[in-house]
Amino acid sequence: MDIDILLNKIHKIEIDALIEIKKICDENNIDFFLRGGSVLGAVKYGGFVPWDDDIDLAFPRNEYEKLIEIMPKNINDKFLFISYQHEENAHCYFPRIILKDEVRKKLNLPKNNERGLVLIDILPIDGMPNNKLMLQIHIIKAYFYRILASLWTLDVTDTVNMHDSSKQKILKILYNLKIHHLYKQDDIYKKLDKLYSKYSYGLTSKSGMLASSKLKKEVVPSNWWQDGKIVSFENIMVKIPKEYNEYLLQLFGENYASYEPQKEERNKSHLFGFKSSGKMSRKNLNDFNDI
16 A cells, blocks of 8 residues: 555544544543644644654643543543553553554554554653753663663564664663563553652643653753643644744754655654664754654
């Protein structure tokens, strides 16, 4: 199937999932935001970045925990809400909305997770240390735990590997040393929860999402999230950070508004994993690989 036709089909089912989440959140007074590449899509295209294949959402920590509690009992039966708090072997720290495998097969869509097709990633927004040194230590601890958690997912079948080649090499060495046999993946997720929520959202000058692959790039002034701006994403009204231009500059660089990667350069996909094209040294592309 042509990739553009495939993405169009995936975008339609992702919109259904976003409408479902928004309905449940509105009914339960839960606030959320678009984040990452979905903010870029809303601002630049009024919806999806044309080559993107998922939706990225962010929830303030207290809203995030409320969502995890209520979502499994409320979500439409064609979707799965997967979180390590409710599922054994979720193989992901943050919750995801996944298209059930029987529905995926009927729609003739690909599989990128052992349970089906991942549609939406849901990350918590947490407070960050105000001190620069403490922030750096906080980030290093998060990265360390994330590596330990990743080792348990390397041999999970049908789950697309999103690590770049250099990180894959590091993970492979650690995996061969069988370090992950010393702990359980869910125990590391609990440590991440404790670490991420150490600084209360709204009580520090900066907030962010260390569960994101962008790490420090998603640490921004707290009031960007607390206020927010309502925009249209594929005709659905949703919030993005108030200072969205500065946010996108921080994530994707000064050319975010004008840069358009060529089709062959769009080499990181949640459908097919990270595929090196031999052109990864280009500065502009580095910023856009995480969309």
